[in-house]
Amino acid sequence: MALNSAVTPDGGEIGRAQALQAQAAKIPTSVHMNPVLLKPSSDTGAQVILQGHSIGNLNAMDYHTYKPKAAKAVFDSFQILSQQYQSILVEGAGSPAEVNLRQGDIANMGFAEAVDCPVILIADIDKGGVFAHIVGTLACLSESERNRIKGFVINRFRGDIALLQGGLDWLETETGKPVLGVLPYLHGLHLDAEDAIASENAKSKTSQATFKVIAPLLPHISNHTDLDPLICHPHIDFQWVKHLEPIPPSDLVILPGSKSVGFDLNWLKSQGWETYLQKHLRYNGKLIGICGGLQMLGQHILDPLKMESEDCQITGLNLMPYSTEFKADKQLIQRTGTLNLSNPSPVVGYEIHQGITDFKHLTPAIHWTTGEQDGAISEDNQILVSYCHGLFDHPNALKSLLAWSGLNQTVYFDIEQQRETQLNRLADTLEAHLDWQKLNPILGITE
Known part of the structure; x- marks a missing residue:
């Protein structure tokens, strides 16, 4: 989910x-x-x-x-x-001890039982009560499910492992199952989130982070990983603006994607964003809308098939002269192209949307290699909109968009390179802290 x-x-x-x-x-x-x-x-x-x-x-x-x-x-x-x-x-979804969902389960122990695979139980010690979590989980399982669990991994441990050893010994004695490793808490680890917004900043604010970028934390925000290159950029002071929080002054505003555009649009209006954006643009601020954010910035959102709600027509923020209509078929396309800015640059990403927008006479934001066009740039050059998820991923596209927004002479920042660095950091940690002599037989490795 x-x-x-x-x-x-x-x-x-x-x-x-x-x-x-x-x-x-x-x-x-x-x-x-x-x-x-x-x-x-x-x-x-x-x-x-x-x-x-x-x-x-x-x-x-x-x-x-x-x-x-x-x-x-x-x-x-x-x-x-x-x-x-x-x-x-195979990654389970949620907890294997959700007894209310056990009947017909296809995401946890029900699947493991059906395909006869071994199970490793991973528990997050950072939340507290890790031994109770593990023993309590086992107590909620059937005998065959408990037998299927071959061991435990304790994740996100802070401190001296010697202080934990007594608890590990007790756990192995109590359950008869081995602890396969204790993984340390990795500060500043930033990888694409499954869903939740990370509460820990991906970087420490420095004197270099002088360019203010904000985005509303929409109730049904989707693909917020689009903004990871901005969150991690050393020259950007990024802030998610949450429910009822004051909206701070900014250089650039991003309206991200949404799974429920009409609901989130009404939420924006109730939070004062409509007035804020008008003032932001009046004082020459820049604004980017991605996918659902693109749709909100138009004049109307039409939903004749009632795919999102019972409202067949919703009034948008009316900051761009176009409307969007939801269609039955979803657009699912991987994309490569060129940003249509004064400093053209390659852009890569993908589209996931059911809204079709007629941009009419507006200047396109992107020229795709297929010959198609995407998005639009406002006549006053203050608003850019696109259906492209991953808009900021290519380092040259990121630099061009930031220059368009008013941040020049930025460092060459490559989110893909950072992603690989973080994956290697995580892999090195697993290699160092898991007990492979115990783990390899579970994985079917006999060498």
Whole structure:
């Protein structure tokens, strides 16, 4: 369940975290790595993505009825991957001890039982009560499920491991299962988030971070990883503006993507963003809208099929002269092209949206290599909008967009290079702190 997603080479949609795991393993992404993706549209409903493509919106109870069909897709995908790879690491969703969801489970112990795979229980000590979490989880499982758990990994430990040793010894005696490793807390680790906004800053603020960038933390924000290059950039002071927080002065405002554009648009208006943006532009501030943010900046959002809500038409922020209509078919496209700025630069990314926008006579923001165009730039050159997720990922595109926004002579910052550095840091930590003599037999490695 996540609102951060990516597009596979064959035009399917999977969770962003699963795409990152494929990158870490240096293999192509596939819809079979995330056969069921739930994209919440409300507290009780979600869009269901089955093997890369939407089958529609379901509420929680309807999804449980649909689970047998979802299970078939999960097991089919598992068989396809089993034929392609020697080993498969299966990530559970949530907790294996969710007894209220155990019947028909396809995301935790139910799947493990069905395919007969060993299980490693990973517990986050940073939350506190780690031994109670582990023992309590085991107590909620059936006997066969408990037997399936081969050991424990304790994650995000701070301090002297010697002070933890007594607890580790007790845990192994109490459960009869080994501790396979204790992983240290990695300060400043920044990798593509599965969904939640990280509470810890990706970088420490320095005297270099003088360019202020803000973005509203929308209730249904999606693909907020688009902003990671800005969050991590050493010259940028980035801030998410949360519910009821004062909106600070800024050089650049980003309106990010949304899974529920109409709801989040009304939320923006209730928080005072409409007035703020008008003043921001009046004083020559810059504004970028991505995907859902693009749609909000227009005159109207039309939803004749009632795909998002019962409102067939919603008035936008009216800062750009276009309207958007939601269509039944979702656009899922990987993209490469060139930014249409005074300093043209390559741009890479992907589109995930059901809204179709007629930009009319406006100057396009991007020229795709396919000959198509994307987005628009306002006549006064203060607003840029695009459907491209990953708009800031290419270092040259990032530099050009920041120069357009008013930040010149920035460092060459490559988010992809940083991502690889962080993945290697995490891999080195796992290699150093896991007990591979105990772990290799569980993984079927006999050397």
